[in-house]
Amino acid sequence: MIIYQDEEYRLWDAHSHFSNLVARPLKSFLKALAIYEVMDLIFANWQRFKSISEDRTEKNVYLYKLILDFYQIDKAIHLPVFKMDKKLTYRMNELFPQKIFGFGYINPRSKKLEEDLQDLVEHNVYGIKIHPDIMKFTFKSAQEELIKILQFCGENKIIVLSHTGSHSSLKNLTPILKKCEESIFIMGHSGLCPQVSEAIEVAKQCPNSYLEMSGNPYTYKFIEAIKDPDIGVERILFGTDIPSLHPRVEIQKVLALPISAEEKRLIFSYNLENLMKNFLKEKYQAE
Amino acid sequence: MNRNLYLNIPEYKIFDFHRHMANLSEFEQNLNDFNIGKFCLMPTTIENDFENISTYIEKVKLYYEKYKDKAFIFGGLDFSNDYNYNKELLEEQKKSVNIKGIKLHPEQGFELNKKFLTPYFRAISEVLGYNAPIYIHTDWPLQEEQRYAPESIKNTFDKIVSSFSDFQFIMGHAGGSGAYLNVWKSCKKFSNVYLETSMSPVTSPLEEVIWKIGSERLLFGSNYPYCATSIELVKLQSLYKITDEDVRMVLESNAEVLFSK
Numbered sequence: 001m002i003i004y005q006d007e008e009y010r011l012w013d014a015h016s017h018f019s020n021l022v023a024r025p026l027k028s029f030l031k032a033l034a035i036y037e038v039m040d041l042i043f044a045n046w047q048r049f050k051s052i053s054e055d056r057t058e059k060n061v062y063l064y065k066l067i068l069d070f071y072q073i074d075k076a077i078h079l080p081v082f083k084m085d086k087k088l089t090y091r092m093n094e095l096f097p098q099k100i101f102g103f104g105y106i107n108p109r110s111k112k113l114e115e116d117l118q119d120l121v122e123h124n125v126y127g128i129k130i131h132p133d134i135m136k137f138t139f140k141s142a143q144e145e146l147i148k149i150l151q152f153c154g155e156n157k158i159i160v161l162s163h164t165g166s167h168s169s170l171k172n173l174t175p176i177l178k179k180c181e182e183s184i185f186i187m188g189h190s191g192l193c194p195q196v197s198e199a200i201e202v203a204k205q206c207p208n209s210y211l212e213m214s215g216n217p218y219t220y221k222f223i224e225a226i227k228d229p230d231i232g233v234e235r236i237l238f239g240t241d242i243p244s245l246h247p248r249v250e251i252q253k254v255l256a257l258p259i260s261a262e263e264k265r266l267i268f269s270y271n272l273e274n275l276m277k278n279f280l281k282e283k284y285q286a287e
Numbered sequence: 288m289n290r291n292l293y294l295n296i297p298e299y300k301i302f303d304f305h306r307h308m309a310n311l312s313e314f315e316q317n318l319n320d321f322n323i324g325k326f327c328l329m330p331t332t333i334e335n336d337f338e339n340i341s342t343y344i345e346k347v348k349l350y351y352e353k354y355k356d357k358a359f360i361f362g363g364l365d366f367s368n369d370y371n372y373n374k375e376l377l378e379e380q381k382k383s384v385n386i387k388g389i390k391l392h393p394e395q396g397f398e399l400n401k402k403f404l405t406p407y408f409r410a411i412s413e414v415l416g417y418n419a420p421i422y423i424h425t426d427w428p429l430q431e432e433q434r435y436a437p438e439s440i441k442n443t444f445d446k447i448v449s450s451f452s453d454f455q456f457i458m459g460h461a462g463g464s465g466a467y468l469n470v471w472k473s474c475k476k477f478s479n480v481y482l483e484t485s486m487s488p489v490t491s492p493l494e495e496v497i498w499k500i501g502s503e504r505l506l507f508g509s510n511y512p513y514c515a516t517s518i519e520l521v522k523l524q525s526l527y528k529i530t531d532e533d534v535r536m537v538l539e540s541n542a543e544v545l546f547s548k
Contacts, residue, residue, distance in 0.1 A: 004293060032468060035491045037527040138434065166465055167435050192464040193486060194429050194437075215464065217486040219515040246490045248525045249518060252294065256515035 165192025300324025437465020
């Protein structure tokens with residue numbers, strides 16, 4: 001929760017990460033994935049959290065929660081970075097079901113796709129994250145698998161979030177979403193700079209899609225989306241992309257929009273809350 | 288400087304290295320709101336400015352006349368025409384609005400090789416001299432044949448800089464949304480490279496430039512009206528383990544020093 005110009009805003013983050021890769025020896029590698037402020041926060045608390053739990057996964061859940069608290073984030077969707085982070089995300093749901101919505105991991109290229117999808121149901125996850133670069137697919141090359149995944153997720157009330165902006169053309173996303181109208185698809189980063197116009201076009205044509213703001217600097221494009229009668233402020237979601245991006249900058253992206261405090265509240269939290277309540281229905285428990 | 292969560296407008300005048308034309312009254316309001324004293328005005332692909340540079344110059348004249356002491360106008364080249372045409376084009380731009388630098392945008396479709404670019408850089412040197420900054424937008428268009436992977440700085444920006452070492456170069460958007468990691472390496476390799484900060488999504492690479500090279504290589508840009516000036520300011524004010532003096536150099540004085548060369 002933040003207070004800005006006498007207005008209170010709950011922060012519900014639709015895009016954040018943590019990984020079991022976090023370990024002292026990997027600090028140099030993590031530089032590519034995490035901002036220095038967050039890395040210092042993690043490693044300054046390393047010993048203290050070691051005493052909380054000897055279990056690395058559990059310790060990482062607490063470290064991730066520490067980051068959320070540090071930046072005043074009330075609730076957050078956690079997106080696994082690598083397959084190994086499935087365990088982490090499931091543990092988050094067990095330990096902090098009121099604060100963290102741990103999403104599952106699905107690779108459209110997996111040879112055990114059926115099995116992986118069933119695993120999501122068994123763990124009762126709220127959503128999944130897919131990433132064209134890390135998982136080596138495009139919306140064109142994996143169209144068949146993506147339709148299968150989205151239809152499964154629609155039937156089982158699982159939200160799908162994908163990295164967008166690079167490594168795949170968003171022009172190929174629209175036909176997939178049109179075939180899976182029961183599913184919910186969040187465009188992480190809203191196409192970044194190179195594909196922001198394409199992301200807005202997808203949002204216009206597919207009412208089951210959402211624009212998530214992290215990493216995208218084009219304020220004028222979000223204003224365009226908010227004013228567009230086919231999109232509107234209700235389909236824009238606040239995200240930080242913790243630990244890669246600076247939450248203060250991402251928070252300012254919403255505060256800078258020329259909209260009312262009530263509309264900012266929608267982006268900061270209520271849109272995500274409404275999406276979860278309306279789509280997930282009885283599965284949603286974070287009251 | 289107050290390191291609060293939110294925006295802090297500095298008391299000193301900001302030099303905004305990257306702005307575009309907008310509704311004039313809103314433009315003026317933005318200058319006042321953020322205490323911007325001087326600014327560079329650049330052509331943009333969003334308004335198709337590069338398709339007809341003469342039309343852009345006609346439009347920008349209004350700003351040049353209104354903000355004579357504040358505005359540093361950047362011009363452009365026409366890569367569909369030859370050296371002679373571009374030399375004349377540059378002379379026209381210098382005469383009309385006293386352009387101080389040139390902006391190149393990858394969507395202009397220029398070839399990334401020395402042979403192709405040499406006549407254009409020769410024209411720049413003859414009309415504006417070698418000290419006129421060359422601003423290059425980074426975030427090359429994504430290509431299907433490369434699976435929409437972002438182009439590296441090494442294969443794009445650095446390639447141009449290494450071919451024309453007598454000029455001063457600005458890496459627009461500090462690598463952009465796809466090639467922002469390790470941009471300090473370009474600063475280390477080339478002493479004539481500066482980074483402009485607007486739209487750069489991640490704070491750590493900017494911190495690394497200051498830690499490893501020095502704050503004098505960063506230039507604050509707002510990319511107004513397409514980006515929010517407050518976001519770009521908060522980004523600078525959120526940099527980690529950076530002194531207030533370093534932030535002040537980036538916001539206020541580095542651009543002045545660059546143009547005084």
